Amino acid sequence: MNILRLINNQREYFNSGQSRDVKFRIEQLKRLKVIFEKYEDECILALGKDLGKSQTEAYLTEVVLIRDELKMAIRNTKKWSKPKRVPTPIILAVASSYRQPEPYGVTLIVSPWNYPIALGLMPLIGAISAGNTAVLKPSELAPASSVIITKIISECFRPEHVISIEGGVEVATELLQHRYDYIFFTGGTKVGQVYYEAAAKNLTPVTLELGGKSPCVVDKKVNINETAKRIVFGKYLNCGQSCTAPDYILVHASVKNDLINALKKNVIEMYGENPEDNDEYPRIISDGHFDRICSLIDEKHIAFGGNSNKGKKYISPTFIALDSTDNSIMNEEIFGPVLPILSFKNIDEVKTLIKSKERPLALYIFTKNKKVENDLLHNISFGGACVNDTMTQYANPNLPFGGVGHSGIGDYHGEYSFKSFSHYKSIFKKSMTIDFTRFVRYAPWKGKFNFIKKIV
């Protein structure tokens, strides 16, 4: 495949104005909705093959999100594309000012393997809604999902508008040799830096949706069983392979044992005594990730679980009870079903520990104490927070989703996807008849300084 030719074709198509036409954008989104619905069952099967996701989990965490994003974009693209008026100071009268969104042009979207279909198609919906063309590269580590994404895209779009290019690092590296008008990358922080560097060469704007260690703080006096249930939900969805999964727990020392017991009880209630036999408990994506996660399990500190089966890429829900952060598991994003649990005595320790690490994508807080909640929300930097729950912040399309610092740059979902894929042109339009500025702006200014100071 000649990638340069393909990108040139997309640029030519973009320059023809076809993809910018708002009616065309909506038609294309409607077409994507029809074709996606046609292949919904195949998508669910592919997610089962790649990650062992159950039908229900695949439906709730990928299909529903794509459908909702499509519905929202179809309903609102016309409104989002309109110019937005902004106020004009009286001193500049008579004039009007507005911001006009325009598509960037040829965009590159690169997606990861953990929610392989949603994380490819959701940014794509934003790119189309904003009027761009797109080259999408799905992840090679979720091959069945990559095939179905490519099938949907090739049936839905002309390649000069949207194309899916399958492949691994070599293909991605080749794609990055070329110039785009926008790059939207979802993946790990280290690889994100590769994309940022490539983008910098052409001053290409980016969205980087990255990962990191998202803490989960559990204060004293909370409803322990309900808290544990909500943590187990967020941690073990997709077997811990979610960018927003609670990475580690910081629990008030007075309730640490109660929490561990409640976590065990809820894991057993949700996945049974032996999750290895449960087909609703997903699997680790690859042997490489299996080995990496197992190497993070410090046998001395296992409080629950710790079982694995490489042939089945199975790692059981595992808790690691730690007395200090001095353990290799606290140095990198876990991205698997292993949950370190540390305790604290006062909330300042929590702030110091979280601030000693890179800024997280998510912060989870379980507390009844408003002061503690406000203290953490105001004094810690994070992409998004969720109070008294885990992961569900992601499902609200009115809340932009993205990180800060090492967890990412920019955000998307709903209208924010449209905004991410649009450049807003600032336009100032002046009347040719009435001009208040004429009294101050034209030289000669001699003798007018005090008058100008008074009115400007």
Ligand code: NAD
């Ligand atoms: P990854 O960074 O390894 O891969 C992401 C994509 O980049 C893949 O398509 C891959 O082919 C490509 N790629 C990998 N190495 C490359 C290189 N050297 N040069 C060019 N392209 C390269 O990430 P992953 O393992 O697929 O996903 C897991 C990571 O993604 C985790 O860190 C997770 O937190 C993060 N993530 C973030 C979000 C989010 O929305 N913020 C969502 C899901 C996953």
